[in-house]
Amino acid sequence: MADTVLPAETRALAASLLPRVRETVREAAALAKPFFREGAQTRASVWSKAGGSPVTEADVAVDTFLKVRLSEIEPRAAWLSEETTDDPVRIDSEWVWIVDPIDGTRAFLSGHRDWSIAVALLAKGEPVIGIVYGPALGAFYEATAGGGASLNGSPIRASDATELNGIRITGPKPLQDRLVRGAMRLGNRPELTRIERIPSLALRVARIAEGVIDLGLISADSRDWDLAGADLILREAGGMVCDLNGEPARYNRPEPRHGELISAPLSLCEPALAALRAAG
CATH class of the missing domain: 3.40.190.80 (D-Maltodextrin-Binding Protein; domain 2)
Structure with a gap:
């Protein structure tokens, strides 16, 4: 379970980009929230993708917005997201944005609060920025490589459980x-x-x-x-x-x-x- 050690300059770049990425994700959430109705069906139009999974106009709006804005923040990065046709150029790219504009679409469309916007920036295949934002929960998780993890600005830590009993x-x-x-x-x-x-x-x-x-x-x-x-x-x-x-x-x-x-x-x-x- 070896941990990959990233160059100091890569970690520093990730830390410098984080404030703009954070603000961009919050702006993206503002596009989705008007379509969400807690405990009720979404106001957004809904259709099915190939394979039958649902997609809403909120998914598409958030995806489009994030692709434009995140590409401005780090133009060298290729793109991979749930709602965009995969471009194989990403495979040979040192930097890649990976995005789920609405993770938990079924929850979003049915009024369940447990949906999120998930964003990562990869450097040579390793995540160096990670954001998971649950707008309906007011829960903003974030991390940069080597910079620790936080929830709404406060540091977080996984449990210290060492055995299965009681977990x-x-x-x-x-x-x-x-x-x-x-x-x-x-x-x-x-x-x-x-x-x-x-x-x-x-x-x-x-x-x-x-x-x-x-x-x-x-x-x-x-x-x-x-x-x-x-x-x-x-x-x-x-x-x-x-x-x-x-x-x-x-x-x-x-x-x-x-x-x-x-x-x-x-x-x-x-x-x-x-x-x-x-x-x-």
Whole structure:
């Protein structure tokens, strides 16, 4: 689970860009919020993408705005987002913006507050800026590489859990059940506090960074835009997103999708991975 050491000048550049990125994300949220109605259906027009997942006019408006503004902030960066046709030029680009304009679209359109805007800037495949903003929650998570993680300006830290018993866990029930089955094969029967599913994957990971959840299980088929920004926030808070072999999530590959993952404090990664492996 080696951590990549980024050059000091890369970290310094990320820190210098953060204030403008932060303001841009807040402005993007102002475009989306008029379409959101807590506890009620969105005011936005809704249609289905290929594959059946929903998209709203708010997704498109936020995506368009962010592409213009973020490209002005760091013009060298290529672009990858959920709502934009993928351009393979990004694969050979040193810098890449990765954006989910509305992570948790189904929550947004149904009036559930757990949706977010997720932004990351990558340098040579590594996140150096990460933002996850939940406008309906008033929760602004951010991090820069080497600069720590914060929520609404206050430092955050992942939990110090070292064993599965007593942890707060979220994620798909089949994966949670697999974890318990594996733990039992290793001679343990952990008592878990199961947290209701969080529609935005980026928020799920950010809450682990905040320390209010200990372990997040992530089913296969998540995408770079769901994870990259939140992953950096978790790294800077003392955790990681990794696959079931313990390898950190990798970004800006030709196919930007992931297999099964966990997100956890570093102290909890090995116990969680051991249980999942034992389950077979």
